[in-house]
Amino acid sequence: MTGIPGVWYNWFDFGGVGLRMSRLLAPTLREVPAEAEIASHKLMLRAGFIRKSAAGVYSYLPLGYRVLQKIMAIVREEMDAAGGQEVLLPILQPAELWHETGRWDDYGEEMFKLKDRNDRGFCLGPTHEEITTALIRHEVRSYRQLPLLVYQIQNKYRDEIRPRFGVMRGREFIMKDLYSFDRDDGGLDESYWKMYHAYERIFSRCGLNTRPVEADPGAIGGNMTHEFMALAEAGEAEIVYCSHCDYAANVEKAECMTPGVESTGQLEPLTKVSTPGMRTVEDLEEFFGRPASDMIKTLIYRSGDVVVAALVRGDHAVNPTKLARAIGSLEVELADENTIEEVTGAPRGFAGPVGLKGCRIIADPAVMNIEAGISGGNAVDVHLKGINPKRDFTPDEIVDIRMAKPGDPCLCGKGTLQGARGIEVGQVFKLGTKYSQALGATFADEEGEEHPLIMGCYGIGVSRTMAAVVEQCHDQDGICWPISLAPYHVAIVPVNYRDDEQRAAAERLYHDLCEVGVEVLLDDRDERPGVKFKDADLIGFPVRITIGPRALANGQVEVRWRTSGEEYLIFLNEVVTHVQDRITRSIEDVELACRH
RNA sequence: CGGGGCGUAGCGCAGUUUGGCUAGCGCGCCUGCCUUGGGAGCAGGAGGCCGGAGGUUCAAAUCCUCUCGCCCCGACCA
Structure with a gap:
């Protein structure tokens, strides 16, 4: 068959490369289905690419499936070019493996769990670290077999808290996952950047405008990760990037310059002030006639049994992800009213660091630069003014827990952070040995000594990528497919x-x-x-x-x-x-x- | 899981407040005529367990109870 380069012809025939519209199953809709909210969802339904079967579960009609096939073809080409080997792994996975890594419980409600007739536990794979590592531990023995890159493109299942936006966030979705196995950190680094660059190629070949951003590794573990964000207003992720340098990050992770000291050279005495009913920074701004940047916002968070007070400047917000990292846990939540009273001795809105004894205090560096601040007095209707952090209290830890926002100065010192929204279409992770250790996947080095394999994992949301492309490539009249993906x-x-x-x-x-x-x-x-x-x-x-x-x-x-x-x-x-x-x-x- | 909303024809909706006649409208679908450069027109037609179960009533799409599903906002993630 003659053909156009880059076009991938499926081994099961679509009926040649041509088709008559009168034969095509593409029921277009004049009216917008009520369930759709964003452009890609509406258009994919209206143009007859997908149909819903349950919340977050979709059928792909011929046109939709052809687009998926083209995305997968591009992904395959680039994975193969980077040395990846494609495998097909079970979707139905035994519970034991997940118990071995502890993720049977960690994943929780989000995992589709089921039992067979003999009451054995299984799940529908939400991801394939366990099953891949378990496969590799039996088959790889020696450093001579490394590095090894295996990948698969398959349905994955996550019982999302809230499926939405069509195939953008489905409960059944198609994902490419590649796992790299290396003998040392240098090898991992090489695999990581190989994938990073392959991802850049994949997304530009798909006609997507993406931006790699630094991200928080979160629950999956590991220490370095980039997310590939397709820029779009409908995106669920918030990112910031520098106007001057290459810095770009998910806001969960983003850092920025700590504002310098605007020293007045004058310290004020610590004074109690009666502030009936004033709980918010805005109330205090008005009452004291001072800017929010003079306030020390004190928020009480808890993580399990641990309670901490998080201190940020009044005009800043706490970044819960950073806070969680700072106290070494996976997540934190704002404490309830009772806990606040217990810890501070005052109702919500009157917490402050001075004299606070009931919990750990974590302060953002910007707080420490305040010279004469205002904060709650840990008593009903009382605030303190003239607080000098260095003089009046000692935090247990001073660490960046602040949510960076557009307009903040970049760490490079030259640029300003800009804001954007993105659809996370891919992510690359340095996992390290978390899974190889838990599952006993080791190799023997030259001396015959056993070491755990150093792993990385690299995912691409294939079905989500399709939605992201539509999100970026459409107009009033419909979809404008990039030539590489057009059905x-x-x-x-x-x-x-x-x-x-x-x-x-x-x-x-x-x-x-x-x-x-x-x-x-x-x-x-x-x-x-x-x-x-x-x-x-x-x-x-x-x-x-x-x-x-x-x-x-x-x-x-x-x-x-x-x-x-x-x-x-x-x-x-x-x-x-x-x-x-x-x-x-x-x-x-x-x-x-x-x-x- | 918390908050809000919706389930009536393939799609979009009205009717529900205040129970009552054969359950309506637009689009789509079928037949015929007509028409052919941006979702035409005319005529005829098919298609409904009014999400499901139970109850109240002479009578339920409409009132009550329970249930299931879906959408939106929040906390999670490719």
């Missing part, structure tokens, strides 16, 4: 298919384009032209070739490019070569561009 490259639209001349020209063009390997859909329906144009725009074919009476009389047809709106007439005898060339070139351009 078909070209739609041929005869204005009136019943017209003999138009039909003959359309059929010939259809045949010729198929023959040179262009993926083409012929709209042979007996519909009025408006209907066919609307559907073509909605589905998002990169190229539309319209065959109408006027141009056809001159032996011409109209070529229109979906994304740019570029439109021109071309002679029938040139159109095949022309379209094939342009499509080939635009695919190759993207591929070349991401080779360096």
Whole structure:
């Protein structure tokens, strides 16, 4: 079969590279289904790409499945090019493995758990660290077999607290996971960056505008990780990036410069002030006539049995992820009213660091630069002013627990942090030995000494990537597929298919384009032209070739490019070569561009 | 899990407050005519356990109880 480079032909035939619209299962909807909120969800439903089967569980119709296949093909090419080997692993996984790593309980409610007829525990794999490591521990013995990179592209299952936005956050979703096994940190580092760069290529080949950001490793463990964020307003993640340097991070992790001392050189005496009913920073600003940056916000958090007071400047917010890290736990939550009273001796709104005894105190460095601050007095309706942190209290720890926000100065000292929202389409992790140790996956070095394998894991949300692309590539009329992912490259639209001349020209063009390997859909329906144009725009074919009476009389047809709106007439005898060339070139351009 | 909302034809909705006649409208679907450069027009037609179960009543889409499902906002994640 001749073909266009980069186009992946499935081994089970789609019925050639062409298809007639009258045969295609793509039920387009004029009206927007009530359940859809964001553009990608609406459009994927309306264009007949997906249908819902349960909350967070979707069927992919032919057009949707073709797009998925193309994404997977790109992922495969890049994983293989980076030395990955594809495997197929169980989705149904035995509970014992998950008990060995402790994640049967850690994963909790989010894991789909089930039992077989003999009452043995199983789960539907939410991820594949356990099963992969368990496989490798039996098969890899020697340093000579390293590094090893294995990956799989499969359905994963997570009983999400709140599935939403169509396939963006499903409970059943397709994910690529690659696991790297190395003998030492140097090897891991190499694997990590190999994947990092492969990800950059994958997403640009998919036509996605992504940005790698530093992230918090969270529950999965490990110590270094980047998330690949597709920039989009509908994104659920908040990121910041520097206007000057390369710094970019998830806000959960983001750091920024600690504001310097704006010294007045004058210390004030510590004074008690009666502040009836004033609980918020805003109340205090008004009452004292001082800016929020003079306030010491004191928030009581708990994590299990541990209670801590978190101190940040009044105009800053606490970053719970950083706070959790600071106290060495996975998560923290704001303490309830009772706990606050117990610890501070006052109701919520009057906590302060001076004289606070009931718990650990963690202060953000910015707090320590305040010279004469205001904070709660640990008694009803009492605040203290003139607080000098260095003089009046001693935190147990001074550590960055502040939520960075747009406008804050970057650590580089030159730029300012900008804000953006992103869809997390991929993540690369340095895992270390957490799983290899728990599961006893070791190798023998040159001396015959056993060591745990050093692991990394690297995920791509394949189905989510599809939604992210639609989120970035659409307009009022529908989806604008990048050529590399389009379910078909070209739609041929005869204005009136019943017209003999138009039909003959359309059929010939259809045949010729198929023959040179262009993926083409012929709209042979007996519909009025408006209907066919609307559907073509909605589905998002990169190229539309319209065959109408006027141009056809001159032996011409109209070529229109979906994304740019570029439109021109071309002679029938040139159109095949022309379209094939342009499509080939635009695919190759993207591929070349991401080779360096 | 907390808060809010919704389940009536394939899709979008009205009707529910104040129980009552054959359960409606638009889109889509089927048949015919007509029409063919941006979701045409006319005529005819099919399609409903009004989410489910129980109750109140002469009578329930409508009132009561219980249940199931879905959506949105929050805490989690590819």
